[in-house]
Amino acid sequence: MTLLELEDVTAFYESVQVLDGVSLSVPDQGAVGILGANGAGKTTTLRAISGTVRTGGRIVFDGKDIRGMRPDQVAALGIAHVPEGRGTLGDLTVRDNLRVGAYLRKDRKAVDTDIEYCLDLFPNLQDRITSNASALSGGEQQMLAVARGIMSKPRLLLLDEASLGLAPSTARNVYDAIHRLRTESGIAMLVVEQNANLAFTLVDSATVLETGRNVLTGTSAELRGMDEIRRAYLGG
Amino acid sequence: MASSSKTSGPAASASTSSAPSSSALSFKQRPWVRWGAPLLLLVGLAVLPLVMTESTNDTLARIGVFAVAVLGLNVVMGYTGQVSLGQIFFLGLGAYVTAYGVSQEWNIVLVFALTCLIPAVAGLVVALAAARLGGLAIAMVTVALPIVGVPLAKRLSDYTGGSQGLSARFVEAPEGSGLYDDQWQLYIVLVVGGIVFLLTSLLVRGKYGRAFAIVKGNENVASSMGISPYRYKVLAFTIASLIGGVSGFLYMVVVQYTSPETMSFGHSIELLVAMVIGGAGSIVGSILGGAFYVVVPDITNAIDPSLTALLQGALLLAVLFVLPGGLVSLPRAVMRGLRRSTAGRGSAAPPTTPSPTAGSGSATENPETERQGHV
Amino acid sequence: MNRHFRSRRAVGIAAASALALTLTACGGNDAGRGGDAAEGAPSPGITDDSVTLGITTPLSGATAGPGTCTVAGIQAYFGAKNAEGGVEFGDGQTRTVEIEALDDGYDPQQAAANYDQLKNDVFAMTAGLGTPTNRAWRDAAIADEVPQVLIMTGDPLFSDTEQSPWQLGFVPIYQNEGEAFGELLAESGEEHKVAILSQNDDYGEGYVEGFKSAVEGADNIEIVEELTYEATDTSVDAQITELANSGADVFFNAMSITPLVISALQKAQQLNWLPSWFLPSNTSSPGAILQPGGAEAFPGIYSVSFAKAPQSPAFAEDEDVQAYLAALKEYGDYQDPPAFPHCQWSWMVGATLDQAFQEMTEPTRENFMEALRSIEGYQAPLMLEGTSVTTTEDNQPAVSTVNVQKYNGQGYDTVESFG
Missing domain, CATH: 3.40.50.300 (P-loop containing nucleotide triphosphate hydrolases)
Incomplete structure (x- = not known):
């Protein structure tokens, strides 16, 4: 289909x-x-x-x-768009960026589970979870952008x-x-x-x-x- | 504000679900601090007007007025990132609505409601037009507000008293309360201002605040997350206008007089300066900004009245150089200094095991957390 | 003499407010809320050897120029008096007069705050410039029974004895100026057709009201056309064109915007409409308005004044003027030739207060107000022949008489008759 x-x-x-x-x-x-x-x-x-x-x-x-x-x-x-140039929110932490991705979702418990899933998917982010996104390397920012896209389910x-x-x-x-x-x-x-x-x-x-x-x-x-x-x- | 119930959700569930080990509890999170500190603050504020001199009460009340005005500005600028140079217009509008309502001997509750409603509607109309233009257009439109407002206030003299303005002495301490007028006025400012601050901090920490932060951070990201930047800009501007109107009501409580000069463009710039000096995107910073707005002219007057403008400029630059994050960043700057001087000793490290509530748990560690709320 | 600024206490207040949340131990007493003093007991701000006056006025911002003058003049006046030992009061004491001036930046809110700071330290508030900045604390001054006198505003409210028992304006109200010109015109006995263009607010209305009240009933004066403009307008060309067609030979022009006055003068010349022209005192500067506007083309430019112009060659040898200029430099901390008439006015305020002090029999604010309200026909230094301070008339400021003057190509000469 x-x-x-x-x-x-x-x-x-x-x-x-x-x-x-x-x-x-x-x-x-x-x-x-x-x-x-x-x-x-x-x-x-x-x-x-x-x-x-x-x-x-x-x-x-x-x-x-x-x-x-x-x-x-x-x-x-x-439809989640992970734009070229990533567009992460530099002022927010990695975790907050992920939460932003789930902005429209109501299922809070599942959001936490999905964050864990994202961190499992991109272990680099797990280490930087409380860093501001602006402090991430290019690769990490790209991972964060993709992960944030996923967070909207x-x-x-x-x-x-x-x-x-x-x-x-x-x-x-x-x-x-x-x-x-x-x-x-x-x-x-x-x-x-x-x-x-x-x-x-x-x-x-x-x-x-x-x-x-x-x-x-x-x-x-x-x-x-x-x-x-x-x-x-x-x-x- | 509908967000309040929603906001209490994550905070409450977070604190219960995250099985905290006592060692991970920061000072701020200990139960007696969490409940005791606000209670102590409340008692302190309740006693304050009784023990201060009249002159100090007057000063504190004026700080309250402009803290509310700066708070409104913070909603649209500090939290949502939209440049507004028109906040003083809404203060002036609120003051005029109050003065007119009082002169017509309307019920004071009705007057207060109109003082919220009329500036909010005015703000909404302006924002609907301006936010669609995007970019700097909203700033340009807001510049026009006080510039149009002053001659308009002069022109509509049937309602505004023209360039001679309107007086309204409507807040006198009730008979039998045993209070002086200055104490009564400060109480009104504390209660009304306190409610506005409480609601606003709930707003910016909740779902709407998160949306504001995202719009501020990156409008494209906001769109791709399903957040309409336009809608949230309009919402932020409308709320800022409403809060500006409330500050105008308080202005009439304290100053008891308004004229076209009240909303002159220069004061809008001063409010902006106060917001930046206090700390953009910060609730506490709004109070500090209000204090800066009120106290600095008094201090410079005390030093040399013929040099006030110069001294204020120098003070502004000094603060910005030393504390680019505003006065609200002072404790952090001091802590950083202390930490540096005691480097080597095992200092209070941030929690290393991130819990699902790290966003709130690390509030004291993360300079940005207060600004963005528990996103 | 140094300026007497209120350093220590205000710093204290600022610090106190900054530390307010710490609930320091200044509490319990009702400091600053002193109840009614006993009958005859000295009011705040006055002792056996000194009296303190408060001023809130713009010392920064767009109106800082005239604002600074409002302090400098009175400071110069009492600085010179203090150097001679002080002012002899009616109660037999000789007191020095101290001035505490605060900057309000023409912000009503700040003016009210300044008043709150000063009210318990000063005997009376005086000399401050501005309508909104004086209105902001007028009610409070009445409630606190603090004199707010000889202030620089043309707002008639301050001269309304009933509504403003603790107030008295100093400078002529707008109506006074319009009236003076109207009277001169009516007395000319000649037939005149008058065109009026006024600013559409209380400023313009005041002038027109005064003018009309003076020409009312004068058969020789006919108002043929009357138009207004908005303070925000960038051109009055259309109005000038319409008024030019009215055939008026006298133009009563109550405008407060400098560039508009200049362009109006030029436009009328373009249209070859050359009436006798009246301008308010604040838009009749020879250098800033009349010369750029090419005013020599008109048969007469009229304005009003009550103070000698210190720069005018006519007064170069005048004793008043020389004493004033010397004191302004020495005691007023004002080094340049005064650029605004407010310096002269403020000097006159000093002289008028001096008169009131000499009549005071008790060191109280009530007694001072009585003394102040009993001055009649006092020609203060720097006042033009024919003008004087009179405080006994209801609903009039201290100076309500003005001389009509005519432009002579460089400055102004007082005229006794129109033409």
Whole structure:
């Protein structure tokens, strides 16, 4: 069953068109990647879904057209956006950041359990639990951003460049943890990633964007086998 | 404020669920301190007006007035991060509503209700327009408030008394109470101000306060967490305006006179300064800010009345250099100094085993905790 | 002489309030709430050899210039008197006069706080500048029976004996100024058509009210057009154009905004409307307004005054002026030539208080008010010929007579008749 469906989505910054008809679908509990060069519209696609950019076309989540909704309304439906650049709240402690993620939840007991789960998922955070987020390393901040996204108990996680600026081993750690999360929780994911190798460890299928539209869509296995993908995104 | 019941939830459940070992209890958490300290404070405040001189009571009452005004400013600026330069307008509006109501001999309870309601509605209307603009627009709009307010107050002389202002001596100690007027006025300030402070501290420590902090920290994050920055900015501004109106009521209790000068733009800047000096995003800092606002002109007057502006500026800079976090950070700064000087000895380390209530348990250790509430 | 500022006690108060929560042991007594003193017993602030006066006035902020003058003048006056040994009071004692001045920054709240600090230490409050800053503690002064006298505000409330028993304004109220010009015009016997433009608040209304009361019943005066503007307006060109079409030959212009007056003068010239022009005393400065406005083009610019202008060549040799300027430097801590008339007014306040002190037979505030309210036709130093201090008239400030003056291209000359 399809959880998220984008149909011919367009998007604008001021009057500049950034998306020119993007279509994709994320199955329930599935994980889909978005690949592409800088400026292809990957991040904008996520922002179109979370409602932070003006859009056209159709965006349906769980049978409901969410295009044009405010970001907080979208979030309330169960879509968590972990933005590029992380956006952790530097003035708050790690624990408080995690609680922020659970802002809309009423089940306090379960929130505490989920915090423990996050700390288990990202043991580095366990050690920094009372530190202010601004004191964390880049990798830790990325983990915190992902963990905070999980805390809202989303049905769909929008993950933007989770490896950006991280050392390769750290990036791998982050993706390993996300992979474990996916297996254990069944949260559906839409993953934007420059590093296609990393992306393919997580996603079942992916779509490739160029200048704001899809040029290729396939399963991970299919795409991995294609020469142009190999050349463009897999380093040979 | 609907949040109060919700807020008591996490604190109460936290303290019972976290099976505390006695060694982990900080001084602040011991039962006799937790109950005794507020009780002692309450008794102290109740006795205070009786034992102080008239002049001290007057000063304390004025501190109360401006502490409330600074508290309102803190809600929108300190806690929610929206620059407001118009807080004095709401104080002035509240003062005018009070003065007018009293002059019409309305019931004082009605007058007080209107003093809350009218500034709140005015604040709501302004915020609905300004918060949508985002960024610095809200600051610009708030700048306009006192600038428009002063000529408006002069113009609407049928209600405001024009540039000659309105007097209202309506708080005299009740017959038979045996109290002097200054004592009675201070009691009113303590009770009304105390309630405002209590409700506000519950608000900023609760769910709404958390939302304010998130909006302040990062609006995009707030949105992605399902928190509408717009809605919470409007809410914060409205509450700040309401509290400003209450401070205007107290202003009339204490000063008993209002005029267009009451809301002149300069005072808005002074309130802002008082908030920063006291400690932005802090309840205690609001009181210290109110004290700064009131006491500093008296002190500089005592030193040399012809140099008050200069001395106030120098004092402001001195405080900001020594205590960038405001006066509220003084104890921490002192503690840090002490700790440094006794370094090497096993000092009181922060609890190493994080409990689910670490957010509140480490309140004394974490400089940011009071600001953000138990998020 | 140094300024007598209230250092020690106020520091104490500040410290006390800072430490207030510690419940220090100053309690129990009712200090500062002294009940009614026995009949004839000395009031606070006065002893056998000194009397202390309090002032709250703006010494910082936008009105600091005139505010500083309100302190400097009286300080200079009594500084010189004290140097001679003091003032001889009517009860036979010779007392020095000390001034305690506090800055209120034109903030009513601070003014009220200053009053609270001063009221138990000073014999009387005086000389402070500002309507809201004086109104803020007027009720309290009445309740406490503390004199609030010879203050610098044109607000008639302070000269209303019934409503303000412990108050007396010093400077002419707005009505006085408008009235003086109206009388001059009515007495001219010539036919005049008058156009009026006034600020839409109590300031403008006061002037117009005074003017109208003076020309009421004068057949030779016809008000042909009357307009207002808002204090927030940035231009009065439209009003000037409309008034120019009225054919008026006299323009009664009650405006308090300097740039608007200048642009009004220029606009009228553009329209070739050249009436005789009346301006209030606070917007008639030759250097700041008339010269930039090209006022020579008009047949006459009229304003009012009651004080000698110390810079005017006409008074360079005047004894009053010389004594005043010397004392201002020596005792008033005011080194520059006085930039605001408030310095002169404050000096006159000193002289007027001196008169009242000489009539006091008991060292009480009640007796002082009686003495103060019995001065008639006293020509204080620096007052222009024809003006005087009279405190016996109900609903009038201490100085209610002003001379109408006409601009001579550089300064003003007193005129006896219009034209």
